[in-house]
Amino acid sequence: xxxxxxxxxxxxxxxxxxxxxxxxxxxxxxxxxxxxxxxxxxxxxxxxxxxxxxxxxxxxxxxxxxxxxxxxxxxxxxxxxxxxxxxxxxxxxxxxxxxxxxxxxxxxxxxxxxxxxxxxxxxxxxxxxxxxxxxxxxxxxxxxxxxxxxxxxxxxxxxxxxxxxxxxxxxxxxxxxxxxxxxxxxxxxxxxxxxxxxxxxxxxxxxxxxxxxxxxxxxxxxxxxxxxxxxxxxxxxxxxxxxxxxxxxxxxxxxxxxxxxxxxxxxxxxxxxxxxxxxxxxxxxxxxxxxxxxxxxxxxxxxxxxxxxxxxxxxxxxxxxxxxxxxxxxxxxxxxxxxxxxxxxxxxxxxxxxxxxx
Amino acid sequence: xxxxxxxxxxxxxxxxxxxxxxxxxxxxxxxxxxxxxxxxxxxxxxxxxxxxxxxxxxxxxxxxxxxxxxxxxxxxxxxxxxxxxxxxxxxxxxxxxxxxxxxxxxxxxxxxxxxxxxxxxxxxxxxxxxxxxxxxxxxxxxxxxxxxxxxxxxxxxxxxxxxxxxxxxxxxxxxxxxxxxxxxxxxxxxxxxxxxxxxxxxxxxxxxxxxxxxxxxxxxxxxxxxxxxxxxxxxxxxxxxxxxxxxxxxxxxxxxxxxxxxxxxxxxxxxxxxx
Amino acid sequence: xxxxxxxxxxxxxxxxxxxxxxxxxxxxxxxxxxxxxxxxxxxxxxxxxxxxxxxxxxxxxxxxxxxxxxxxxxxxxxxxxxxxxxxxxxxxxxxxxxxxxxxxxxxxxxxxxxxxxxxxxxxxxxxxxxxxxxxxxxxxxxxxxxxxxxxxxxxxxxxxxxxxxxxxxxxxxxxxxxxxxxxxxxxxxxxxxxxxxxxxxxxxxxxxxxxxxxxxxxxxxxxxxxxxxxxxxxxxxxxxxxxxxxxxxxxxxxxxxxxxxxxxxxxxxxxxxxxxxxxxxxxxxxxxxxxxxxxxxxxxxxxx
Numbered sequence: 001x002x003x004x005x006x007x008x009x010x011x012x013x014x015x016x017x018x019x020x021x022x023x024x025x026x027x028x029x030x031x032x033x034x035x036x037x038x039x040x041x042x043x044x045x046x047x048x049x050x051x052x053x054x055x056x057x058x059x060x061x062x063x064x065x066x067x068x069x070x071x072x073x074x075x076x077x078x079x080x081x082x083x084x085x086x087x088x089x090x091x092x093x094x095x096x097x098x099x100x101x102x103x104x105x106x107x108x109x110x111x112x113x114x115x116x117x118x119x120x121x122x123x124x125x126x127x128x129x130x131x132x133x134x135x136x137x138x139x140x141x142x143x144x145x146x147x148x149x150x151x152x153x154x155x156x157x158x159x160x161x162x163x164x165x166x167x168x169x170x171x172x173x174x175x176x177x178x179x180x181x182x183x184x185x186x187x188x189x190x191x192x193x194x195x196x197x198x199x200x201x202x203x204x205x206x207x208x209x210x211x212x213x214x215x216x217x218x219x220x221x222x223x224x225x226x227x228x229x230x231x232x233x234x235x236x237x238x239x240x241x242x243x244x245x246x247x248x249x250x251x252x253x254x255x256x257x258x259x260x261x262x263x264x265x266x267x268x269x270x271x272x273x274x275x276x277x278x279x280x281x282x283x284x285x286x287x288x289x290x291x292x293x294x295x296x297x298x299x300x301x302x303x304x305x306x307x308x309x310x311x312x313x314x315x316x317x318x319x320x321x322x323x324x325x326x327x328x329x330x331x332x333x334x335x336x337x338x339x340x341x342x343x344x345x346x347x348x349x350x351x352x353x354x355x356x357x358x
Numbered sequence: 359x360x361x362x363x364x365x366x367x368x369x370x371x372x373x374x375x376x377x378x379x380x381x382x383x384x385x386x387x388x389x390x391x392x393x394x395x396x397x398x399x400x401x402x403x404x405x406x407x408x409x410x411x412x413x414x415x416x417x418x419x420x421x422x423x424x425x426x427x428x429x430x431x432x433x434x435x436x437x438x439x440x441x442x443x444x445x446x447x448x449x450x451x452x453x454x455x456x457x458x459x460x461x462x463x464x465x466x467x468x469x470x471x472x473x474x475x476x477x478x479x480x481x482x483x484x485x486x487x488x489x490x491x492x493x494x495x496x497x498x499x500x501x502x503x504x505x506x507x508x509x510x511x512x513x514x515x516x517x518x519x520x521x522x523x524x525x526x527x528x529x530x531x532x533x534x535x536x537x538x539x540x541x542x543x544x545x546x547x548x549x550x551x552x553x554x555x556x557x558x559x560x561x562x563x564x565x566x567x568x569x570x571x572x573x574x575x576x577x578x579x580x581x582x583x584x585x586x587x588x589x590x591x592x593x594x595x596x597x598x599x600x601x602x603x604x605x606x607x608x609x610x611x612x613x614x615x616x617x618x619x620x621x622x623x624x625x626x627x628x629x630x631x632x633x
Numbered sequence: 634x635x636x637x638x639x640x641x642x643x644x645x646x647x648x649x650x651x652x653x654x655x656x657x658x659x660x661x662x663x664x665x666x667x668x669x670x671x672x673x674x675x676x677x678x679x680x681x682x683x684x685x686x687x688x689x690x691x692x693x694x695x696x697x698x699x700x701x702x703x704x705x706x707x708x709x710x711x712x713x714x715x716x717x718x719x720x721x722x723x724x725x726x727x728x729x730x731x732x733x734x735x736x737x738x739x740x741x742x743x744x745x746x747x748x749x750x751x752x753x754x755x756x757x758x759x760x761x762x763x764x765x766x767x768x769x770x771x772x773x774x775x776x777x778x779x780x781x782x783x784x785x786x787x788x789x790x791x792x793x794x795x796x797x798x799x800x801x802x803x804x805x806x807x808x809x810x811x812x813x814x815x816x817x818x819x820x821x822x823x824x825x826x827x828x829x830x831x832x833x834x835x836x837x838x839x840x841x842x843x844x845x846x847x848x849x850x851x852x853x854x855x856x857x858x859x860x861x862x863x864x865x866x867x868x869x870x871x872x873x874x875x876x877x878x879x880x881x882x883x884x885x886x887x888x889x890x891x892x893x894x895x896x897x898x899x900x901x902x903x904x905x906x907x908x909x910x911x912x913x914x915x916x917x918x919x920x921x922x923x924x925x926x927x928x929x930x931x932x933x934x935x936x937x
Contacts, residue, residue: 050527050531051530051531052527052530052531054649054652066641068645068648069644069645069648071530071535072527072530072531073530073531073532073533073534073535077531078531079527079528079531081524081527081528082524083522083524085522085524085525085527085528086528087525087528087529087543088525088547089546089547098529098532098533099532099533102532102533102534102538103533146528146532150532368736368739368741369741371732371736372736372741372747375729375733375736375751375813376747376750376751378810379750379751379752379753379754379810379813379814380750380753382754382762382765382766382769382810383753383757383765385765385768385769385775385776386765386768389768389774444662444663444666445663447659447660447662447663448659448660448662448663448664450659451656451657451659451660452660454656455655455656455659457653457656457657460656463660463664466664466667466672467663467667470667470671470672471864471867472864472867472919472923473675473871473916473919475871476871476873476892476895476896476912477675477678477895477909477912477913477915477916478671478674478675478678479895479896479908480678480681480905480908480909481673481674481675481677481678481681482670482674484677484905485674485677500666500670501670503666503670504666504667504669504670504671505671507663507666507667508667511663536655561756561758564758565757565758565759565760565761566874567759567760567874567877567878568873568874568877568896582758583758583760583761586760586761586764587760587764587878597768597773597774600764601768604761604764604765607758607761608756608757608758608761611756611757611758612753612756614756615752615753615755615756616749
């Protein structure tokens with residue numbers, strides 16, 4: 001059980017910078033998810049923590065020990081790979097016991113640990129099988145069993161659920177989270193799926209182009225995204241973005257391209273005439289009698305909610321309605337959003353515009 | 359009607375290729391079991407009226423061929439084993455590591471495949487005689503090893519490429535050093551590939567003629583290829599015996615080749631396309 | 634720097650060094666052997682080409698050996714023979730090999746067995762290939778002269794190897810026999826890697842078998858073809874074993890290629906210097922050839 005600290009971690013392949021000055025502290029027992037699009041550097045970061053990649057600069061500290069020059073096998077970590085990486089020529093029991101064998105543990109101790117882990121994961125009946133005789137979900141569990149048996153300081157997960165079908169993925173998500181609650185081992189989990197991030201993390205780290213965009217609990221990232229990228233990445237369906245110009249005198253509000261004024265809260269630090277991007281979550285958009293003019297394009301009933309795609313100013317807008325609105329494609333409608341739910345970002349930098357300082 | 363034509367054409371073509379490929383071998387076997395007295399009179403029959411194994415018997419008992427066979431065996435097996443071991447290490451490095459000069463190494467290896475070997479005959483002869491390595495098996499083993507390393511490395515590299523990297527990474531996290539991971543996890547998985555490489559190098563070493571001809575003089579050290587060649591010049595030609603000796607030269611190679619053929623398809627393409 | 638940070642710094646440096654060194658450790662045995670046994674002699678061999686060797690000594694003669702090459706008629710004959718040898722062998726090997734590969738791609742009874750058998754010629758040691766075909770051409774024990782006579786190709790059943798006009802075809806045919814499996818294997822493997830959806834889409838689009846071949850098969854095979862042809866050309870051009878065994882360069886030098894000429898010069902005539910010069914010529918030609926093919930391949934890949 002240990003914390004993991006990253007200081008100014010930089011990684012370059014030749015002239016290409018994959019990680020730029022990452023600073024991060026992961027507390028003992030936390031479940032932190034590194035999330036971002038392909039190529040953002042999250043897997044590379046995980047691998048530097050594991051010791052499978054060298055850092056170009058910076059420090060990696062596990063517990064209170066700097067491990068830059070320490071081999072993976074001596075870092076006391078365990079990793080679950082996307083492809084599970086089970087040893088094909090060994091059966092499940094041997095796969096799980098391999099690390100203990102290398103540590104020269106006694107056979108009885110090894111047997112006991114395998115039994116415990118396989119019990120937790122429901123692998124008891126599969127111990128003599130070879131990996132190729134297992135299903136995807138079973139292989140996944142063996143990979144986790146292999147990690148658990150080691151009782152390491154840190155668990156590392158590299159997109160472990162990507163190769164599973166949707167239903168299995170949802171099931172495994174819950175299982176992994178339950179496992180973490182019982183074992184309480186520090187866990188670092190990499191995924192490109194923001195749903196996994198939202199549901200499993202105690203804190204999420206959003207990465208883009210090798211830089212940490214935002215770190216925080218899931219709901220904080222959802223409610224107060226620090227820039228357009230995080231706002232657009234977290235949340236499904238994606239947040240809607242519209243361009244506009246800030247007006248302080250008549251509003252405060254944002255004048256959209258079609259002339260409509262979208263009111264915003266008075267605490268925002270806006271300048272008159274500032275170019276901004278407005279962000280609206282689908283569930284915050286409501287039908288009304290006056291407001292933004294839009295045209296209904298597609299209506300998708302999901303049972304519990306209805307997803308409506310609208311055309312506004314040539315852009316698409318996605319909206320989630322919890323009732324069942326009586327509308328059809330082609331209908332002209334008017335939309336509003338409560339001022340408190342309007343996110344405003346600087347147009348150039350994409351940074352969130354916060355409240356005025358007191 | 360079209361279907362019948364197609365089938366006839368297909369099987370006809372297959373038959374032609376097969377006949378072309380097997381005819382020389384068949385012919386050699388046929389002559390080898392033809393008794394001497396029938397040789398000239400039945401020269402072009404498809405199968406002798408009375409087959410015999412006498413030729414084989416005399417080759418084994420009355421000539422030096424058993425010794426030549428043994429020499430070639432020793433050289434070929436030793437070369438194959440050394441080359442496979444060395445090429446495995448090199449192929450692993452090329453498969454797993456990125457490093458400065460990697461392209462240069464590949465180019466150098468490719469170079470040794472493409473330059474005329476005849477070109478190095480004079481200097482090698484000189485060096486070998488100075489080192490006292492002419493006229494014995496060790497000199498040939500060293501030379502054959504060097505010739506075959508490049509291709510064997512390409513073969514092993516493509517076999518290693520077929521093993522996912524995560525496996526040794528998982529092993530290194532589990533507690534192995536890279537060398538241990540290589541030994542315990544990766545090598546068992548590339549065993550078929552290594553077998554194919556051994557077979558390939560064996561075949562190449564077994565077939566070599568020119569260097570053996572150049573470096574070996576004494577009868578006791580001759581390889582099969584040289585032995586067969588000089589046999590021709592020696593006496594009035596005993597065709598039956600020579601064919602018998604040739605058939606025996608084929609046996610080890612055919613055995614290995616049947617094993618190797620399957621894996622060579624993958625190995626050769628990967629090596630060839632990479633260029 | 635304090636002592637602590639300097640130690641950490643040194644530790645970092647030595648760690649980084651051992652990480653960078655690792656691949657070279659794996660490569661070292663291979664590189665060592667190749668350098669000492671091949672590269673060094675190669676360089677020495679090139680240096681020989683600037684010397685003249687006689688019974689017990691050698692002297693530096695600059696470019697004299699190269700100048701001699703310009704007036705050496707035997708060499709000129711050998712160059713022409715080499716072109717015939719390489720071109721003739723390659724042409725038939727390649728197309729017959731391609732045909733075989735396409736044939737083996739289709740299902741038929743006993744295909745696996747046929748595949749194994751038809752690749753056997755590649756396994757036969759080359760000296761044996763040479764000897765066997767020599768015997769096949771020999772009227773005493775071989776069927777071919779009689780067959781040629783029977784179908785009118787020859788005026789009388791003799792071995793084609795004795796006639797300077799026809800001798801070259803002997804090794805060429807043997808080489809074809811030997812080389813078909815090489816092309817068949819590599820082209821078959823490449824053909825198998827073409828996704829079948831492409832053919833399905835093409836036939837839905839109405840492409841005939843020939844069009845499918847030219848529009849789908851050939852473009853995909855092009856890189857493999859380029860590499861295999863290049864490799865095989867180089868091997869054939871430098872291949873002295875087969876010819877040496879069958880004809881030793883005769884009769885009357887009609888089957889003498891650059892490769893056999895080098896071997897004979899170096900070995901028999903004892904003028905290693907001249908042999909080395911000729912070898913350097915061959916090497917230069919091959920390098921030029923290889924570069925051309927590589928460029929062609931790059932151009933082909935760009936098109937895709």
